[in-house]
Amino acid sequence: xxxxxxxxxxxxxxxxxxxxxxxxxxxxxxxxxxxxxxxxxxxxxxxxxxxxxxxxxxxxxxxxxxxxxxxxxxxxxxxxxxxxxxxxxxxxxxx
Amino acid sequence: xxxxxxxxxxxxxxxxxxxxxxxxxxxxxxxxxxxxxxxxxxxxxxxxxxxxxxxxxxxxxxxxxxxxxxxxxxxxxxxxxxxxxxxxxxxxxxxxxxxxxxxxxxxxxxxxxxxxxxxxxxxxxxxxxxxxxxxxxxxxxxxxxxxxxxxxxxxxxxxxxxxxxxxxxxxxxxxxxxxxxxxxxxxxxxxxxxxxxxxxxxxxxxxxxxxxxxxxxxxxxxxxxxxxxxxxxxxxxxxxxxxxxxxxxxxxxxxxxxxxxxxxxxxxxxxxxxxxxxxxxxxxxxxxxxxxxxxxxxxxxxxxxxxxxxxxxxxxxxxxxxxxxxxxxxxxxxxxxxxxxxxxxxxxxxxxxxxxxxxxxxxxxxxxxxxxxxxxxx
Numbered sequence: 001x002x003x004x005x006x007x008x009x010x011x012x013x014x015x016x017x018x019x020x021x022x023x024x025x026x027x028x029x030x031x032x033x034x035x036x037x038x039x040x041x042x043x044x045x046x047x048x049x050x051x052x053x054x055x056x057x058x059x060x061x062x063x064x065x066x067x068x069x070x071x072x073x074x075x076x077x078x079x080x081x082x083x084x085x086x087x088x089x090x091x092x093x094x095x
Numbered sequence: 096x097x098x099x100x101x102x103x104x105x106x107x108x109x110x111x112x113x114x115x116x117x118x119x120x121x122x123x124x125x126x127x128x129x130x131x132x133x134x135x136x137x138x139x140x141x142x143x144x145x146x147x148x149x150x151x152x153x154x155x156x157x158x159x160x161x162x163x164x165x166x167x168x169x170x171x172x173x174x175x176x177x178x179x180x181x182x183x184x185x186x187x188x189x190x191x192x193x194x195x196x197x198x199x200x201x202x203x204x205x206x207x208x209x210x211x212x213x214x215x216x217x218x219x220x221x222x223x224x225x226x227x228x229x230x231x232x233x234x235x236x237x238x239x240x241x242x243x244x245x246x247x248x249x250x251x252x253x254x255x256x257x258x259x260x261x262x263x264x265x266x267x268x269x270x271x272x273x274x275x276x277x278x279x280x281x282x283x284x285x286x287x288x289x290x291x292x293x294x295x296x297x298x299x300x301x302x303x304x305x306x307x308x309x310x311x312x313x314x315x316x317x318x319x320x321x322x323x324x325x326x327x328x329x330x331x332x333x334x335x336x337x338x339x340x341x342x343x344x345x346x347x348x349x350x351x352x353x354x355x356x357x358x359x360x361x362x363x364x365x366x367x368x369x370x371x372x373x374x375x376x377x378x379x380x381x382x383x384x385x386x387x388x389x390x391x392x393x394x395x396x397x398x399x400x401x402x403x404x405x406x407x408x409x410x411x412x413x414x415x416x417x418x419x420x421x422x423x424x425x426x427x428x429x430x431x432x433x434x435x436x437x438x439x440x441x442x443x444x445x446x447x448x449x450x451x452x453x454x455x456x457x458x459x460x461x462x463x464x465x466x467x468x469x470x471x472x473x
Binding site: 002006009024025040041044045050057068069073076078081 | 101128191
């Protein structure tokens with residue numbers, strides 16, 4: 001499901017125009033972005049949590065040149081599945 | 096990271112503030128979004144949200160494992176897991192606090208350190224030489240004062256000392272300096288030659304007092320002269336007369352003294368050896384030590400929006416670390432090398448090719464040292 005399909009379904013469910021939905025969705029996404037940037041967790045109820053994780057700096061070695069590189073620490077957004085959705089995933093069979 | 100959670104009501108409040116919709120509608124929107132998100136994920140195994148990223152269900156094959164507690168073999172059933180691939184924009188925003196960090200190479204060419212282990216035994220010889228010198232001087236006269244005029248060989252500027260001291264830890268340099276003098280100290284045959292010479296030399300008039308700055312040059316001259324002598328002697332390939340000439344040169348300015356004991360040569364050499372600890376003799380990286388003057392320029396560049404000295408350096412010198420030279424050449428126009436104002440006209444100096452030779456790791460090391468100097472200033 002891409003962004004367009006998501007928008008279409010939203011507008012159908014809420015009974016508002018596609019254009020309006022698009023604006024709301026953009027605002028929603030922006031809000032999630034801001035919250036994540038502040039280091040907060042954003043819960044998608046029933047599915048999981050979007051959070052920020054810190055990756056420590058590490059030394060990586062290029063296997064062909066044996067060059068050692070220092071990769072700095074960084075923050076990355078990550079998604080964690082919670083509660084009931086885990087069970088739903090378990091019950092999903094491969095398709 | 097803080098574990099503070101944003102719940103649905105916070106989200107709806109913020110959404111209502113951002114848009115014109117009422118709180119109730121915002122609530123409905125968030126609820127609908129979450130429903131559809133979940134549905135879509137389960138149905139299509141893939142939800143893409145512009146501005147956030149892609150959520151995908153990935154199949155994990157069933158695999159065998161062992162129950163850690165009982166040791167019983169179990170099978171983990173195949174299942175789906177959620178994979179989230181954030182968009183680059185989100186990644187960058189989240190990583191903002193660390194965005195200035197870059198991946199750096201850790202191979203800083205520690206070539207010189209290898210020498211240390213090889214030359215440790217020679218250090219021992221040098222300390223023996225000093226011991227012998229002590230014994231001999233206690234038997235003979237009180238130690239002579241050594242003062243020597245600079246030889247014409249020396250062309251390096253006094254600054255060499257300063258830069259070299261920064262460049263290389265003295266402990267690394269010391270053994271090599273001592274090694275060069277030890278052969279003279281340990282070989283006995285050199286003494287007769289030196290004796291005759293020092294008696295010749297004593298006829299030359301004594302020099303007067305010199306300024307402090309000359310003293311440094313003098314020490315350097317002594318080092319180079321002594322080093323040269325050691326090398327000539329050690330290889331035994333030089334004709335004796337030339338050695339004698341050299342030594343005569345070398346000693347011609349010493350204060351006169353009776354000085355016919357065999358202890359003398361050893362003493363002088365030992366003095367040279369100890370002097371070398373505070374100084375560094377060989378000048379192989381002279382390019383880096385010379386004060387840089389920027390007289391020729393290869394280009395003038397107006398700093399574009401979002402432009403940086405490092406980018407300019409990358410373009411003209413082939414590596415971003417050489418930005419320090421651009422900064423040095425434009426110091427009066429640039430207050431803060433981290434934030435060069437847009438539209439500043441910087442001149443790109445023509446540099447000694449050795450200075451920006453990427454094959455020579457020395458050049459990078461040196462540029463980074465300068466970098467630390469300038470960035471550390473503030």
